[in-house]
Amino acid sequence: MLPLAGAVTAGGASRRFGSDKAGAVLEGRPLLQHVTASLSGCLLRLLIAPPERYALPGWQNVPDTRPGEGPLAALEAALLAARAQMGEGWVAFAGVDMPRLTPAYWELLAEVKTLEVLAVRALDAAWEPQPLAALYHTALLERVTGLLDGGERRMREAALPEQTALVPFVEVQRVSPSALHNVNTPADLLVLAKPGQ
Numbered sequence: 001m002l003p004l005a006g007a008v009t010a011g012g013a014s015r016r017f018g019s020d021k022a023g024a025v026l027e028g029r030p031l032l033q034h035v036t037a038s039l040s041g042c043l044l045r046l047l048i049a050p051p052e053r054y055a056l057p058g059w060q061n062v063p064d065t066r067p068g069e070g071p072l073a074a075l076e077a078a079l080l081a082a083r084a085q086m087g088e089g090w091v092a093f094a095g096v097d098m099p100r101l102t103p104a105y106w107e108l109l110a111e112v113k114t115l116e117v118l119a120v121r122a123l124d125a126a127w128e129p130q131p132l133a134a135l136y137h138t139a140l141l142e143r144v145t146g147l148l149d150g151g152e153r154r155m156r157e158a159a160l161p162e163q164t165a166l167v168p169f170v171e172v173q174r175v176s177p178s179a180l181h182n183v184n185t186p187a188d189l190l191v192l193a194k195p196g197q
């Protein structure tokens with residue numbers, strides 16, 4: 001059991017996908033189930049989405065603090081709910097559209113967190129830190145609220161570089177090769193449906 005809260009954000013409009021991508025089926029299961037399965041070992045499990053949209057056993061529905069304002073606002077809701085229920089600690093924060101996330105991926109990130117950082121992000125093949133399959137500490141809540149109040153909506157701003165530990169892409173590939181594959185369009189889903197993906 002991972003000693004952190006798991007939060008899946010699923011309140012987006014899926015405009016590029018064309019229908020609710022959380023319900024899109026891959027290998028017989030909706031994307032929402034793929035992602036939540038990777039975090040089913042967490043002590044606290046939070047689904048950040050409009051309250052009536054999904055019902056998933058073992059997962060608590062948490063409404064957005066600022067509905068429709070994007071994943072940075074969803075992180076605010078997740079950090080608030082996590083702090084209220086478990087005190088200060090770490091939250092594994094995932095987009096609903098990353099069906100190849102695995103428990104091993106989250107364990108890899110959890111191994112890297114130290115007392116000196118407030119976020120852990122994996123680097124993708126282009127050396128870009130990935131903000132939507134990352135660990136965030138509840139101590140970032142005030143920063144995130146301040147950013148949102150100031151009009152910021154970019155998820156990558158949630159933590160400063162000096163507050164962030166990075167996991168090399170080769171390490172991600174070793175434990176979970178397609179973990180960072182993100183489904184924005186139907187074509188992105190088709191890529192995953194190919195053998196070996």
Ligand SMILES: Nc1nc2c(ncn2[C@@H]2O[C@H](COP(=O)(O)OP(=O)(O)OP(=O)(O)O)[C@@H](O)[C@H]2O)c(=O)[nH]1
Pocket residue numbers: 009010011012013014015016017048049050064066067068069070071073074094095096097132184
């Ligand atoms: N809770 C919540 N989640 C969001 C919100 N906006 C986006 N997300 C989620 O953030 C993740 C990444 O966002 P996108 O890839 O842009 O997904 P999306 O907004 O549904 O798709 P597009 O409409 O095509 O941009 C997905 O898991 C979305 O469900 C929001 O306002 N609230």
Ligand SMILES: [Mg+2]
Pocket residue numbers: 012013
């Ligand atoms: Mg979007």
